[in-house]
Amino acid sequence: xxxVSPEGLRLDGRRPMEMRQLRAEIGVVAKADGSAMFExxxxxxxxxxxxxxxxxxxxxxxxxxxxVRCEYSMANFSTGDRMxxxxxxxxSTEISLVIRQTMEACILTNLMPRSQIDxxxxxxxxxxxxxxxxxxxxxxxxxxxxxxxxxxxxxxSAGYLNSTPLLDLNYVEDSAGGPDVTVGILPTLDKVxxxxxxxxxxxxxxxxxxx
Amino acid sequence: MVGxxxxxxxxxxxxxxxxxxxxxRKRHTYRPFYVETGVIPQANGSARVRLxxxxxxxxxxxxxxxxxxxxxxxGKVAIFVDCSPTAAPMFExxxxxxxxxxxxxxxxxxxxxxxxxxxxxxxLSSLVVVEGKVCWDLYIDGLVxxxxxxxxxALGAAIKAALSNTGIPRVNVAxxxxxxxxxxxxxxxxxxxxxxxxxxxxxVTLTKVGKHYIVDATSEEESQMSSAxxxxxxxxxxxxxxxxxxxxxxxxxxxxxxxxxxxxVSRQLFDKLDSEIxxxxxxxxxx
Numbered sequence: 001x002x003x004v005s006p007e008g009l010r011l012d013g014r015r016p017m018e019m020r021q022l023r024a025e026i027g028v029v030a031k032a033d034g035s036a037m038f039e040x041x042x043x044x045x046x047x048x049x050x051x052x053x054x055x056x057x058x059x060x061x062x063x064x065x066x067x068v069r070c071e072y073s074m075a076n077f078s079t080g081d082r083m084x085x086x087x088x089x090x091x092s093t094e095i096s097l098v099i100r101q102t103m104e105a106c107i108l109t110n111l112m113p114r115s116q117i118d119x120x121x122x123x124x125x126x127x128x129x130x131x132x133x134x135x136x137x138x139x140x141x142x143x144x145x146x147x148x149x150x151x152x153x154x155x156x157s158a159g160y161l162n163s164t165p166l167l168d169l170n171y172v173e174d175s176a177g178g179p180d181v182t183v184g185i186l187p188t189l190d191k192v193x194x195x196x197x198x199x200x201x202x203x204x205x206x207x208x209x210x211x
Numbered sequence: 212m213v214g215x216x217x218x219x220x221x222x223x224x225x226x227x228x229x230x231x232x233x234x235x236r237k238r239h240t241y242r243p244f245y246v247e248t249g250v251i252p253q254a255n256g257s258a259r260v261r262l263x264x265x266x267x268x269x270x271x272x273x274x275x276x277x278x279x280x281x282x283x284x285x286g287k288v289a290i291f292v293d294c295s296p297t298a299a300p301m302f303e304x305x306x307x308x309x310x311x312x313x314x315x316x317x318x319x320x321x322x323x324x325x326x327x328x329x330x331x332x333x334x335l336s337s338l339v340v341v342e343g344k345v346c347w348d349l350y351i352d353g354l355v356x357x358x359x360x361x362x363x364x365a366l367g368a369a370i371k372a373a374l375s376n377t378g379i380p381r382v383n384v385a386x387x388x389x390x391x392x393x394x395x396x397x398x399x400x401x402x403x404x405x406x407x408x409x410x411x412x413x414x415v416t417l418t419k420v421g422k423h424y425i426v427d428a429t430s431e432e433e434s435q436m437s438s439a440x441x442x443x444x445x446x447x448x449x450x451x452x453x454x455x456x457x458x459x460x461x462x463x464x465x466x467x468x469x470x471x472x473x474x475x476v477s478r479q480l481f482d483k484l485d486s487e488i489x490x491x492x493x494x495x496x497x498x
């Protein structure tokens with residue numbers, strides 16, 4: 001299948017290095033301590049942060065830093081075909097872990113010992129790049145909650161199809177089976193905090209993305 | 212779930228007794244409703260309803276299926292509700308399942324009528340494509356994004372709005388194939404059938420706090436309730452379903468009283484909801 005036309009346009013009319021339209025809103029969940037909605041094209045996620053608060057399960061308490069927890073869930077209607085009972089499958093457990101590790105790396109956990117921060121991300125619409133969208137939403141929600149952070153993490157995915165590097169893959173491009181990378185960076189510190197590479201990549205390239 | 216001091220509890224109860232609640236409402240007033248339709252482009256119909264800080268999304272997806280052998284002339288409708296952990300940390304993991312099951316059950320009772328499909332708010336026979344062989348299965352999914360009391364009423368309103376936003380593709384059955392076991396069908400992507408949602412009831416939940424009962428309780432007020440009755444009422448003022456929650460018992464005469472109050476409130480709710488839905492759909496057409 002042709003993912004990039006001879007004129008250099010992708011299936012949705014974007015140029016290879018073009019992102020989808022971004023939209024973000026803060027304070028969407030009134031009851032949460034911090035919350036944000038993040039849209040990348042048709043991908044739409046909501047993140048809510050509760051905490052820092054008392055540790056619910058005493059045995060998990062860490063004496064010198066905060067406990068960061070994360071749960072990723074997808075709505076039944078988020079995908080093209082309706083999915084049944086999506087909770088707790090392998091993919092969401094893995095993404096929860098990725099988000100948790102990325103956020104843990106930028107939260108100043110040592111400032112809030114013996115407390116707990118919960119990050120919940122809910123995917124409303126999935127159209128590729130949910131991982132990146134969730135990280136961006138989680139960062140905004142943490143900032144909205146006023147939690148001290150080293151920097152604002154931004155994340156984006158990229159892939160390689162038809163011998164062209166493509167930025168911010170949508171669902172069709174993501175499921176094409178080409179190599180893909182998800183990168184999370186701390187822009188002011190200029191550091192990479194997340195790097196996931198799927199499939200083998202012959203010539204490694206990283207396109208910096210500033211969201 | 213809600214941490215309140217003794218003083219705050221007394222304040223809530225006292226306010227309800229004097230017909231002036233902590234947010235300035237009277238006992239039988241709803242919070243402002245906001246309806247947005249077409250929020251999930253992948254679904255056949257969807258709506259988001261905000262009721263104060265309560266925020267729910269409902270989506271309708273239609274799939275072709277086979278009617279059950281007991282009801283060959285009717286389509287199938289199923290309602291599932293999911294409580295997102297974003298609404299409250301207690302819904303994390305499997306924590307939301309109890310409430311999800313309770314809400315799904317209550318909505319099925321209130322909107323879908325009996326098991327045979329009689330008395331459903333939606334005309335199930337309009338979902339049949341070929342009798343006994345092909346029908347539409349409607350999957351109604353509700354998602355609670357933010358919870359501040361009265362989730363059931365909000366979900367009921369969201370489902371009503373999502374159904375009126377739903378377009379089911381017109382299906383053409385190949386000529387002469389109607390007698391085959393698996394008739395070939397051709398799904399049109401241009402023509403859509405709209406539902407008649409005038410028969411879909413609204414749900415009014417009356418929450419009893421102290422001696423009085425209130426509509427549209429916030430989560431603080433719900434934490435002080437002794438029992439709650441959810442009544443679904445259609446346009447004609449007929450009761451379509453009823454669910455009681457909460458531990459304490461109710462005097463039968465109180466229930467009858469509640470029904471007449473719910474009937475009165477539902478008329479205002481219908482008008483408000485209908486105008487919000489048509490405004491939301493006009494907004495969507497414009498953009």
